[in-house]
Amino acid sequence: MGDTNMARVVSRRESSTCTLPRNLLTRAGWRTGEIVTFSFGSAKRRIRVQGGEDDAWQLPSSLIRALGMMPRRWSYHLDKESRVIRFGPLIGIMTTWQMTPYFRSVMRAAASRGMMAVVFRPHSLRPGVRHLDGWGLANGMVRQVRVPWPDVVYNRIPNRGGELLRSTRNCKRWLEQARIPVFNRRFFHKWRIHRLLRRDEKALRYLPETQPMLNLQQVRHFLSRYPSAYLKPNGGSKGQGIVRVIWRRGQGYQVSFRKGNRNYQHVVGSWPQAASMIRRAMSPRSYVIQEGITLANYRGRPFDIRVTLYKNGQREWIPCGSAAKIAGYGSITTHVANGGRVIPLSRALRHVFGNQAEEVRERIEAAAVDLALAVERVTALELGEIGLDIGLTAQGRVTMFEANSKPGRAVFAAAWNRQDRWKSLLYLCDYAASLAGFDRGVS
Numbered sequence: 001m002g003d004t005n006m007a008r009v010v011s012r013r014e015s016s017t018c019t020l021p022r023n024l025l026t027r028a029g030w031r032t033g034e035i036v037t038f039s040f041g042s043a044k045r046r047i048r049v050q051g052g053e054d055d056a057w058q059l060p061s062s063l064i065r066a067l068g069m070m071p072r073r074w075s076y077h078l079d080k081e082s083r084v085i086r087f088g089p090l091i092g093i094m095t096t097w098q099m100t101p102y103f104r105s106v107m108r109a110a111a112s113r114g115m116m117a118v119v120f121r122p123h124s125l126r127p128g129v130r131h132l133d134g135w136g137l138a139n140g141m142v143r144q145v146r147v148p149w150p151d152v153v154y155n156r157i158p159n160r161g162g163e164l165l166r167s168t169r170n171c172k173r174w175l176e177q178a179r180i181p182v183f184n185r186r187f188f189h190k191w192r193i194h195r196l197l198r199r200d201e202k203a204l205r206y207l208p209e210t211q212p213m214l215n216l217q218q219v220r221h222f223l224s225r226y227p228s229a230y231l232k233p234n235g236g237s238k239g240q241g242i243v244r245v246i247w248r249r250g251q252g253y254q255v256s257f258r259k260g261n262r263n264y265q266h267v268v269g270s271w272p273q274a275a276s277m278i279r280r281a282m283s284p285r286s287y288v289i290q291e292g293i294t295l296a297n298y299r300g301r302p303f304d305i306r307v308t309l310y311k312n313g314q315r316e317w318i319p320c321g322s323a324a325k326i327a328g329y330g331s332i333t334t335h336v337a338n339g340g341r342v343i344p345l346s347r348a349l350r351h352v353f354g355n356q357a358e359e360v361r362e363r364i365e366a367a368a369v370d371l372a373l374a375v376e377r378v379t380a381l382e383l384g385e386i387g388l389d390i391g392l393t394a395q396g397r398v399t400m401f402e403a404n405s406k407p408g409r410a411v412f413a414a415a416w417n418r419q420d421r422w423k424s425l426l427y428l429c430d431y432a433a434s435l436a437g438f439d440r441g442v443s
Contacts, residue, residue, distance in 0.1 A: 003027075003077070003078045003080075004075065004076070004077045004078075004438050005075070005076060005078070006073060006074070006075055006076070006114050007056075007057045007073070007074055007075075007076050007114075008055065008056045008057065008072075008073050008074075009056070009057045009059055009064070009069070009071050009072060009073075009074050009087075010056045010057065010058055010059070010071050011058075011059065011060075011061040011064055011071045012058040012059065012060060012061070013060070013061070014060050014061065014062055015060045016047070016048060016060075017047065017048045017049060017050050018036070018038070018047050018048070018049050018050070018057070018058065018059050018060065018063065019049075019050055019051070019052040019054070019057070019058040020049050020050075020051065020052065020057055020058075021051070021052065021053075021054065021055055021056075021057070022051030022052060022053060024051075024078075025049065025051045026051075028078060028080045029080055030049065030080075030083065032049070032050045032051055033048055033049075033050065034048065034049060034083065035047065035048055035049075035083070036048075036049050036083045036084070036085060037082075037083060037084045037085070038059075038063065038067060038084075038085050038087070039067070039084065039085070039086045039087070040067040040068055040069050040086070040087045040088055040090060040147075040148060041068065041088065041089075041090035041147060041148030041149055041150050041151055042130055042148040042149035042150075042178070043066065043067045043068055043130070043131075043148035045063055045066050045067060047060075047063060067087070067148070068090075068131065068145075068146065068147040068148045069087060070138060070139075072111075073114055074087045074088070074114045075087070075088065075089075075113060075114030075115055075433070075438065076088075076114075077437065077438045086151075086437075086438070088115055088116060088151055088436065088438070089115055089116075089150070089151035089152055089432060089433050089436035089438055090115070090116050090118065090147060090148065090150045090151050090152075091106075091110055091115060091116065091117040091118070091150060091151070091152055091153075091154060091429065091432045091436075092117075092118055092120055092132075092134075092149075092150030092152070092153040092154065093106060093117055093118065093119045093120070093153075093154050093156055094120060094121075094122060094153050094154070094155050094156065094157060094168075094171065094182075095119060095120075095121065095156045095157060095158060095162075096121060096122065096157055096158065096162035096165065096168065097156075097157075097158045097162075099119060099135055099142065102409055103117075103119045103135075103156075104142055105421075105425055106154075106425055106428065106429070107119075107136060107137045107142065108137065108425075109422070109425035109426050109428070109429050110429045111137050112426075113426065113429050113430070113433070115429055115432075115433060116136060116137070116147070117136065117137075117154075117429070118132075118134040118135065118136040118145060118147050118150065119134050119135045119136070120132050120133070120134030120135075121134075121167075122157075122165065122167040122168045122170070122171035122172075123167040123171075125149065125171050125174060125175070126174075127174050127177075130148060130149060131146050131147060131148055131149070132146070132147065132148075132149060133145070133146050134147065149178060149180065150180065151180070151436035151437075152180065152181050152182075152183070152432045152433075152435045152436040153175055153180060153181070153182045153183070154182075154183060154184065154384065154428070154432060155182055155183065155184045155185055155186070155406075156184075156406065157406075158406070160187055160235055163186060163187060172185070181382060181435045181436070182382070183382040183383060183384040183431075183432070183435060184381075184382075184383055184384060184385060184405050184406065185381055185382065186381070186405065187235075187405055187406060188375075188379075188403055188404065188405050189234055189235070190210075190232060190233075190234045190288050190402060191210070191212050191234055191286075191288045193375065193378075193379070193403055194207065194210045194288065196378035196379065197371075197374055197375070197378055199378065200374040200377060200378055202370045202371075202373070202374055203370065203371055203374035203375075203378075203400075206367055206370075206371060206398060206399055206400045207399065207400060208290055208291040208293055208391070208399045208400075208401070209222075209225075209226075209290070209291040210288050210289070210290045210291070211288065211289055212286070212287075212288055212289075213231060213286075213287040213288055213289045216275045216278060216279070218289050219231070219245055219274075219275075219278065219289065220271065222289055222291065222292075223245065223246075223247040225291075226291045226292050227246065227292055227294055228244055228245065228246045228292025228294075229244070229245050229289055229290070229291070229292055230242060230243070230244050230289070230290045230291075230292055230332075231243040231244075231245070231278070231282065231287050231288075231289050231290075232287060232288050232289075232290060232402075233282075233283055233285045233286070233287055234285065234286045234287065234288060235285055235286075240258065240283070241257075241282065241283035241285070242257065242258070242332060242333055243255065243256070243257045243278055243281045243282060243332075244256045244257070244292065244332040245274065245278065246292075251267065252267055252268055252269040252270070252274075253267070253268050253269075253270075253271065253273070253274035253277075254266070254267050255267075255268065255274055255277040255278055255281065256332045257281035257332070258331065258332070258333070258338055259281070263328075263330040263331050263332070263338070263339075264281070265330065290401070293391040293393060293397075293399055293401075294393055294394075295391055295392065295393065296348075296352045296392050296393055296394045297352070297394070298324065298326050298343070298348045298351050298352070299351070301326045301327050301329075302326075302327050302334070303324045303325060303326045303327065303334060303348055303392075304324075304325055304334050304389055304390060304391050304392070304401065305322065305323070305324055305325070305345060305348075305364060305389070305390040305391075305392055306322070306323050306325055306342075306387060306388070306389060306390070306407075306411050307319050307322045307364065307365060307368040307387075307388045307390055308320055308321055308322070308385065308386070308387045308388075308407050308411065308412075308424065309368060309369065309372045309385065309386050309387075309388070310384065310385050310424050310427035310428055310431065311383070311384050311385070311427065311428075311431040311434075312427045312430050312431060313427075313430035313431060313433060313434050314434070315431065315434055317368075317369045317372045317373065317386075318427055319365040319368050319369065320420050320423055320424045320427065321411055321412050321417045321420035321421060321423075321424060322345045322361070322364070322365060322368075322411075323342045323343065323344065323345050323411040323414075323417065324342070324343050324344070324345050324347070324348035324349075325340050325341075325342055325411070326340055326341050326342075326343060326348075327339075327340055328340045328341070336410045342410060342411050342413075342414055344416055344417075345361060345364075346358075346361065349361055352394060353396070360392075360396055363396070363398060364390060364392065364398055367390070367398045367400075368388050368390065371388055371400050371403070372386050372388070375403050381405070382435070383405065384428055384431040384432065384435075385405075385407060385424075385428060386403060386404065386405060386407065387403070387404035387407025387408070388400055388402070388403055388404075389401040389402040389403075389404070409421075412424065
């Protein structure tokens with residue numbers, strides 16, 4: 001039997017006992033003088049308990065220091081039979097990047113739930129050393145802290161290069177050996193994900209035709225069947241390396257792409273000219289070729305949809321902060337970094353579908369939940385968040401362009417998305433708590 005609740009922990013002068021609320025001891029069936037194990041992350045200490053009239057938990061300062069905690073409001077999980085009280089959870093955020101506003105926000109959300117989130121770099125975690133150095137909230141400020149190994153780890157390595165570092169690979173191996181759960185363990189590979197999802201009955205109907213690109217003749221084949229073809233690098237991000245090709249009878253081929261900070265568009269009359277242009281536009285990596293979808297328009301500009309989903313404490317997928325991303329002038333993608341802008345999804349849908357906008361939104365978000373579940377099934381990965389890029393035609397067809405295991409937060413930057421931004425952080429923390437065994441979250 002277990003119980004998860006909140007407690008105010010205060011420091012007291014040195015003593016061989018902890019003073020806990022008398023009614024807590026009664027509910028747990030413990031007597032004064034019994035030895036109880038207190039833990040935080042990987043740290044554990046045994047100490048005698050006694051009952052007191054105060055609601056605050058009075059812990060000796062030496063115990064608080066030994067556990068790597070601090071006096072404040074904490075979530076705890078109490079196991080009556082084992083006589084164990086776990087504080088936290090302690091959530092590790094693994095990154096090779098620097099401190100970011102997003103990490104600070106996760107820390108504040110965790111603290112509001114009585115948890116603690118600590119940002120650490122992979123090299124900070126070493127076998128044989130049962131603590132790590134990172135950054136955490138202390139008295140409301142982000143400071144360097146030393147804490148035990150965490151209960152659960154949220155992988156926010158920012159790029160594929162960081163995933164390949166020896167320190168990252170070692171860290172993942174040691175976490176696995178210590179049986180510490182890690183969620184969003186790695187980036188997705190565009191073609192592998194699409195290939196796996198094609199085998200899933202619920203996902204298949206949302207997938208545009210996609211193939212690994214082996215030669216440029218595939219482009220001509222796609223253009224004979226679809227209005228346009230998109231060439232996408234498997235390891236790309238923010239629209240870099242994407243090429244769009246359109247063929248119009250009597251006009252030739254239009255090849256569009258982005259290099260650096262500029263958008264380029266060339267019209268050529270023959271296929272050899274188009275092929276030469278495509279080769280120059282592509283980056284030196286593997287590609288997929290994808291059916292071009294004629295997207296719905298908002299005031300003359302095409303838009304797609306970012307649905308970011310988070311798992312809650314019951315491990316259910318919840319769409320959060322869904323937004324329409326409108327392509328920038330001359331851009332073939334809707335990425336904010338390429339001049340796109342983000343507006344509320346409801347506004348874009350009302351513009352296209354009028355009174356049917358809410359019904360279309362429900363279909364989009366139901367499809368997103370189906371797709372998130374399918375990604376989990378086919379990858380067997382532990383996922384707490386996922387970003388889906390969704391295409392929508394003016395006729396209401398829903399397609400999935402891409403799934404992201406490390407979704408960006410640009411859609412949450414707008415003031416109108418502030419409430420969902422905070423919800424997304426709470427969902428993330430509650431899901432982490434569920435993985436750590438804190439009664440499937442405290443929400």
